[in-house]
Amino acid sequence: MENSNSNIVQIESASEAQTSLNTQPETAEVTSAEKSLLGDTAPEIAGLAEQKEGRKVSKEQLVNRLNFINFQDDVIHIHFTHREYERTMLVAVAPEPCLGDTLELRWLGTTDVDSMLKSYHLDFMLVSHGQKFIKSVPEVLDIDAKGVCLALPEISREVSHRKVDRQRCRDISVYVLQNSASFSGTLLDFTASSFRTELKALPPQSFDWIDPSGPVNVILFSGNQTFFSGECRIIRCTQGQNTRSYVLESLRQEIPRYRKAEFRSQRQTLNPSPNINFRHPLTRKRVDLKVIDLSGSGFSVEEDENTAVLLPGLILPSIELRFSSSFKLNCSAQVVFRKPSKDKMGKRLRCGLAIIDVTAVEHVKLLGMLHQAKDKNSYLCSDIDLDDLWDFFFETGFVYPSKYAQLHKNKAEIRETYEKLYTRSPEIARHFIYQDNGAILGHMAMVRFWKSAWLTHHHAARKSALNRAGLMVLDQISRLVYDSYRLRSMHMDYLVCYYRPQNRFPNRIFGGVAGYINNPKGCSVDSFAFLKPTHFDHVQANLPVNWELGPLTDEGLCDLEYFYEKASGGLMLKALDLEPRKCWDDPLQAEFSANGFRRERHLFALNNDGRLQAVLIVYISDIGLNLSDLTHCVQALVLDPEHLPSEILLASLQQVCRATGQNEVPALIYPLSYVEKQSIPFEKTYNLWIIHNHSQFEYYFKYLNRLLRYK
Incomplete structure (x- = not known):
């Protein structure tokens, strides 16, 4: 039997409740075994008449x-x-405001009263109350095409402790696909273990598909x-030619949001621990859970099995992470x-959630708190006394x-730049400090x-604490990159660093990583010659x-791409936004x-008889x-070293x-071999180190494991 009114749930025999064909003759009796197969209504409602009644509920409490439901x-x-027959039917109705003795109920949709x-009489009404129902046996005063008027009893009873709290869903659409057949419908109700949908079959579709x-x-x-x-299995379904209800269960209790990694973000247990608060996307109800x-x-939370609302694979578009009344962040x-x-x-139940988007400012706040929870001396983008910072820069050499x-003639401008960098926490910059008792030990x-690349620089540590402080700030920046590069809003596909090859520490770290990969x-290393303006x-x-x-034109960028692929085959053009069509x-x-702040980039092509010689x-x-x-410099990428006079x-x-x-800006020239062959005077060599975070950061951690003891 197919009911055109989805608000009326008729409890049929088991042969009508299953999708498989049944060769047994249909009877009017509904056995207890058949009731376990009923699928159209919420399973916990079926058979409530036989449930043992619980505590009393007064009329005032019922009202x-x-x-509240209204x-x-x-x-x-x-x-x-x-x-005549042992069949029952549940009808969803909307209660009007109730003053005490009588209750008016309004039919939902069209009901053939x-x-x-003619065939049914009203027994009782069921009022959802958390994990239980209130069963009330009222007196029928009137029933018509608009609704029902009831006289409420003095005492009602609680019945049926639910195994799982099913929640009604609102305005959620569904696609169900199998073997290239697609059916659309709506989501009726939901639990974290299963959910019920109503699907439509539009000609020439058939549910036999x-x-x-x-x-x-x-x-x-x-x-x-x-x-x-996600992939689900069908637990049960109703019969019907045009519409059917399907109860579905997800087949996976764990999903790979990101590929599995040997190294993971370090989890911290905070005291007091924060809460997450969000409006559930399927039920529109507010949920508040404690973070473990x-x-x-990401983070993990716990919830009671009977009231669980988190389904593996479910996306929560807006979560508020509450650390206190004054500190909140959204993701x-x-x-x-x-x-x-x-x-x-x-x-x-313990549920894990992966952050898929968060603003840069709020992510820095979160990471700053976690860095300090791990090590009280580690600070991320914290307020800092700039006099102490400059003293540290000079004292460490x-x-x-x-x-x-070179700096002293612009020291007023430099002070202003650092005032903005270190006190305004701009989205484009990060700074890491390791300090003890107010003394800066590492920075x-x-x-x-660049669009998707961050430049790391200004790595310094006091000699007395070099082995620890220098590594600790490197640990901080590595952890931040690992926690950030998967988030598109962080724009952290590449990590870039210039270092001088004769400096042992960066050469051991960055040069060592490139050699290991x-x-x-x-991970690539390209050598530049650094020329002073003089x-x-x-x-x-x-x-x-x-x-x-x-x-510079796209054609010139194509020539540059061809040259660089032969000369290096590295990541410079990708990370520095010099690829054709993507450059502009x-x-x-x-x-x-x-x-x-100010940041400009101007691109030029040096041509000889129309042939590109340098960018x-x-x-x-x-x-x-x-x-x-x-x-703040000019870079020269020489494509034809043999035919370009110095x-x-x-x-x-x-x-x-x-x-x-x-005026008076330095120059970086690539390749270094061109400068050496042309005997161009230059001050020093810089190696440009670049790593692709998405594919190689695991190897970066493996290499540093023996130095920083990552887990």
Whole structure:
């Protein structure tokens, strides 16, 4: 029997409740075995008439519950029994506001009252109350096409302690797919272990296309937002040609949000522990759960088995993580596993959630708290006394005499830059401090200088604490990258570092990682010659005939790509946004400006008779953003070392600096072999180290494991 009104649930015989064919003759009797197969209504409602009644519920308590349900725009059920056969029917109705003695109920949709009353009489009503129902036997005062009017009894009873609390769902659409057949419908109710859907078969579709014994793929969504997709099995279903209800159970208790990794984010147990608060995407009800442990990439919570609401694979678009009344942060997350808890106090479930999006500012707050929970001396983007920081830079020798000779004339601008960097916590920068009793022992920083790549720099430590503080800030920055690179909003596909090969510590770390990975597509090192402005500002700036500087084009970028692939095969062009067609979309100028900083990039092509000889890139940023001027310089990438005279390249460096209004900026020239072969004077060598975080950061951790003891 197919009921056109989804608000009326008729409890049929088992042959009508199953999808498989039954050769036994249909009877009017409904046995207890058959009742266990009923699938159209919430299973815990069926058979409530036989349940042992519990504690008394006064009329006043019943009225209060009815008014709450009205306030929530929810429904109750009234129970009808067939006058001749042992069949029952549940009808969902909406209660009107109740003043005390009488209750008016409104039918939902169209109900054929006359036909129903010829065969059925009203027995009792069921009012949901948490994990139980209130069973009330009222007196029928009136029934018509609009609804029912009842006189409430003085005493009602609680019945049927539910195994699992089923919750009504609102405005959730469903796709069920099997063997290329797709059926659409709505989600009716939900538990963390199973959920009930109503599907429609539109011609030429037939429900015979669904094999109840095989798995189906289910998508739960609202508008453009998908909340769940996964493989499920069919527990039971009703009969019907045009509509059917299916009860489905997810086949997986754990989903791989990200590929499995040997190293994991460090979990911290905080005291007091935070709570998560969110509106459930399927039921629209508020949920509040205690966090058990927490990391920079996710957290786990516990919930009671009977009231569980977290289904593995479920996406929670908006979660508020509450640490106290004054500290909250928002994120979106996905449930990635559910398993029994070790708690012996009762049946509890432990659920893990992976963060899938969070703002950069709030993620830094979370990581800063976790870093300090791990080590009280580790600070991330904390307020710092800038006088102490500069004292640290000078005392450790990070600002050595020749470097200070270049910095001192711009010291006012540099102080202003650092005031913004270290007190305003801009989204484009991070700084890491290791300090004890107020004394800075180690420092490292990073800045997002390209679309999806961050430059790490300014690594320094006091000699008395070098072995610990230097490694600890490196540990901090490595942990931050590991917790961040999967989040698209962090723009952290690549990590970049310039280091001098004669400096033992960075050469051992970064050069060692590149050697360990031994794949330039995953981690590359390219050597540049660093020229001070005095190395090329004396050269005649005019170019000979047939040589010209002009704007770089996609064709020139293709030539650069071909040259670099043969010369290195590394990551420089990808990380530094120099790939054809991708080069021109550069949002960083606007983002730096929004944070109170300056960042510009100007691209030039040096051609000889129309043939590309070199690509020149002028970077303009705040003075002191990088204290070695590696973010305020001109880069030259020489494509044809055999046919580019050094004086023409140096003259071109002068011209592009003047064209962009820059004076006395240094130059970085690649490849280093060109500078050495041309005998161009240069001050030092910088190695440009780049790692692709998504594919290689596991190997980075493996290499550093013996130094930092990662777990």
